[in-house]
Amino acid sequence: MRKKMLATGLAILTTFAVSADAHDFKAGTIEIKHPWSKVAPPVAPVLGGYVTIVNTGSEPDRLLGGTSVIAERVEIHESKTENGVAKMRPLKDGLVIGPGETVNLEPGGSAHIMFVKPSKRPAAGEKFAGTLMFEKAGAVNVEFAVQAMGEQPQKVEDHQSHQN
Structure with a gap:
């Protein structure tokens, strides 16, 4: 009986620990799942931001950029390899999220959020x-x-939603 109660208690605590870190946001047909950043070195001139964006609507939307309390500006960047050289540049027209599409902005991916001059x-x-x-x-x-x-981010499906 005691083991069963202990197991139940641990299961409840684990559930609370996972959901306490989960944070998703929604605006209209756009769902933003677990925005996160890595710890930056003390002298880094930029910080990377990562997120999964889901467009549940029937029309495309476009991530244009943003703002943050910790950086001079926030840009959406594209990463590509040209002639064997990795290059990063701001997406001046933003990033399109097509209808029904899920876009992952992740480390090593083709796009990410850049916090400039933190x-x-x-x-x-x-x-x-x-x-x-x-x-x-x-x-x-x-x-x-x-x-x-x-450290790896939580799985997208483990997150709770917040309305904006």
Whole structure:
């Protein structure tokens, strides 16, 4: 009986621990799942931001950029390899999220969020505020969870939704 109660208690605590870190946001037909960033080195001139964006609507929307309390500006960047050389550049026209499409902005991926000239470098476990700007969904206030180097983000399906 005691083992069963202990197992039940641990299961409940585990559920609360997972859901406490989960943070998703929604505006119109756009779902923003687990915005996060890695801990940055003390002298880094930029920080990377990552997120999964789902467009549940029947029309495309476009992520144009954003703002953050910790950086001079927020840009959407594209990464490509040209002639064997990796290059990164801002997407001047933003990033299109097609109808019914899921776009992953992740480390090593083709696109990510760039926090330019950060004024603060939050530690692992902290969160910082930001706003992502979409062409149709508008401004969406989010929080970026800071994760230690090498730490993997939670699975998208483990997150809870917040209405914006």
